[in-house]
Amino acid sequence: MAMQQSATLRPPAFIDLNVLPEELRPPRYPAWYVPGLVAALLLGVLLVPLRGVEQANSAEPTRLTADLELISKELTQIELDYGKGRDIRNQLAAAEAATSRLADERQAILGGSQQLSADLYAALQVLPPGTRLVSMTAAEGKITLTGQAAGQADVLAYYRALADSGKFSQSRITSMDIAGGPPGAGGVAFTIEVTQ
Secondary structure, eight states, X not given: OHHHHHHTOOOOOOOOOOOSOTTTSOOOOOTTHHHHHHHHHHHHHHHHHHHHHHHHHHHHHHHXXXXXXXXXXXXXHHHHHHHHHHHHHHHHHHHHHHHHHHHHHHHHHHSSHHHHHHHHHHHHHTOOTTOEEEEEEEETTEEEEEEEESSHHHHHHHHHXXXXXXXXXXXXXXXXXXXXXXXXXXXXXEEEEEEO
């Protein structure tokens, strides 16, 4: 009989020791409240790194845009410098071409420059006073002297002096005209051809 008695014992009943009426008691939370609160806290903690990543991602395009603007400015400056360099190269090429043309013209006018310089010196040495040379050209071993003299006698004297200088093998007057000018000024324009 003792066994039966222990088998029939009911579990002890829950005894609520809270003597406060139900209205004054703190609210009772449902069973899902604590796990929901923990999940919300975990989600909040996970969102903090995501916010940092989002800020880093928003700062990256701003930095890249600033870098792109800086590179664009540097590229523009390089293009300007290249354009200035190209302009200077073009000016230098034009100056070199002009110098080359002048050298070619000088060579064409002077022929053999050393020979002509010696011939010019010889022609100037015997030039009578009051007579001046306007031009001197050389072609195929002949030198043409063009100038002005005070009178025909000066031209004839110059012609003889060139022939007697020993520098030239032949000398001849190709033209002699009275130069135009104010009345009483006189003067003769002449052309003498000498052979080297």
